[in-house]
Amino acid sequence: MRILERVREQTAPPEGGVKPGFSDEALPHMDAVYRFALRLGQGRESDAHDLVQETFLRAYRSWDTYKRGTECRSWLFTICRNQFLKSASRLSRTQEIPTSQIDADVESLAASAVFSAVQHADPEKEFFDSFVDEEVMAAIDRLPDTFREAVVLSDLEGMGYPQVSEVLGVPVGTVKSRIFRGRRILQEALYEYALEMGYVGPRGQA
Amino acid sequence: MNEQKMIPCDHVIAQLWEYLDGELDELRSQEVRQHLERCARCFPEHDFRGAYLKLMRRCSTQQVPVELRRRIFETVLEEEHEAATAARPASGTGILERARFTLRRLLCGD
Numbered sequence: 646m647r648i649l650e651r652v653r654e655q656t657a658p659p660e661g662g663v664k665p666g667f668s669d670e671a672l673p674h675m676d677a678v679y680r681f682a683l684r685l686g687q688g689r690e691s692d693a694h695d696l697v698q699e700t701f702l703r704a705y706r707s708w709d710t711y712k713r714g715t716e717c718r719s720w721l722f723t724i725c726r727n728q729f730l731k732s733a734s735r736l737s738r739t740q741e742i743p744t745s746q747i748d749a750d751v752e753s754l755a756a757s758a759v760f761s762a763v764q765h766a767d768p769e770k771e772f773f774d775s776f777v778d779e780e781v782m783a784a785i786d787r788l789p790d791t792f793r794e795a796v797v798l799s800d801l802e803g804m805g806y807p808q809v810s811e812v813l814g815v816p817v818g819t820v821k822s823r824i825f826r827g828r829r830i831l832q833e834a835l836y837e838y839a840l841e842m843g844y845v846g847p848r849g850q851a
Numbered sequence: 852m853n854e855q856k857m858i859p860c861d862h863v864i865a866q867l868w869e870y871l872d873g874e875l876d877e878l879r880s881q882e883v884r885q886h887l888e889r890c891a892r893c894f895p896e897h898d899f900r901g902a903y904l905k906l907m908r909r910c911s912t913q914q915v916p917v918e919l920r921r922r923i924f925e926t927v928l929e930e931e932h933e934a935a936t937a938a939r940p941a942s943g944t945g946i947l948e949r950a951r952f953t954l955r956r957l958l959c960g961d
């Protein structure tokens with residue numbers, strides 16, 4: 646197959662209707678794009694379906710602009726996100742937070758507050774084991790847009806800071822601030838939820 | 852190890868996410884690691900944040916529903932067919948790629 650494709654690449658006229666490499670490089674990321682689309686749209690299934698379909702259609706049409714050898718997944722995420730931001734159904738993106746003013750180090754220090762609270766409430770140290778996937782996804786979906794997309798790319802999809810920076814089009818420093826702040830909000834939300842559900846006892850009387 | 856070489860707890864906590872994310876350079880990473888090995892205050896927090904990251908990885912398992920997968924393959928096939936007939940009506944070079952595509956589609960369990 647590879648050989649055939651290489652031959653085709655060398656012989657086919659550039660204005661041809663077929664896009665060599667698309668099925669091998671782009672289509673395997675369908676699951677990842679679907680997960681990203683789902684979280685961008687806060688879990689709305691049908692929105693995610695339309696968004697993923699639109700993403701692959703656009704990707705196919707602009708396949709010539711994809712630089713071979715770069716990470717195809719990042720490229721697809723970027724298309725997906727741009728499409729999401731453009732979509733008419735997206736009436737109000739939650740208020741833009743000036744994250745450039747958030748200091749990443751300060752955020753990392755601030756995360757300790759959640760840890761101390763949980764440590765007091767849950768001496769078993771198995772706090773995060775008590776959640777099922779749906780509960781975590783629901784908590785992620787309630788994050789403000791700015792932090793949600795950063796946390797999803799980093800923590801759910803396992804992307805490094807430079808990759809996230811590429812997809813979001815912001816500097817690495819801003820990416821760090823957004824990820825760290827997002828993680829803190831998310832952990833606080835999970836802690837509140839765990840208290841409500843009785844997964845952990847109230848502070849000081851676990 | 853020299854006691855004076857230990858970086859303070861604040862510095863460790865400030866860099867803890869970057870350490871866990873594998874984004875510190877070797878020197879800084881080593882400083883944090885050495886501190887964590889000996890500090891009973893910072894180590895539990897390292898474990899706690901590590902458990903958070905593990906939970907997040909564990910949750911990321913959703914796959915494209917079969918119906919949507921089919922829709923995407925069909926969209927791309929249509930698009931390809933249109934482009935191919937518009938650009939090169941008499942040419943047969945698109946057939947190969949289309950055949951590969953169809954095969955992949957079958958292999959994907961559609």
Ligand SMILES: [Zn+2]
Nearest residue numbers: 860890892893
């Ligand atoms: Zn310490």
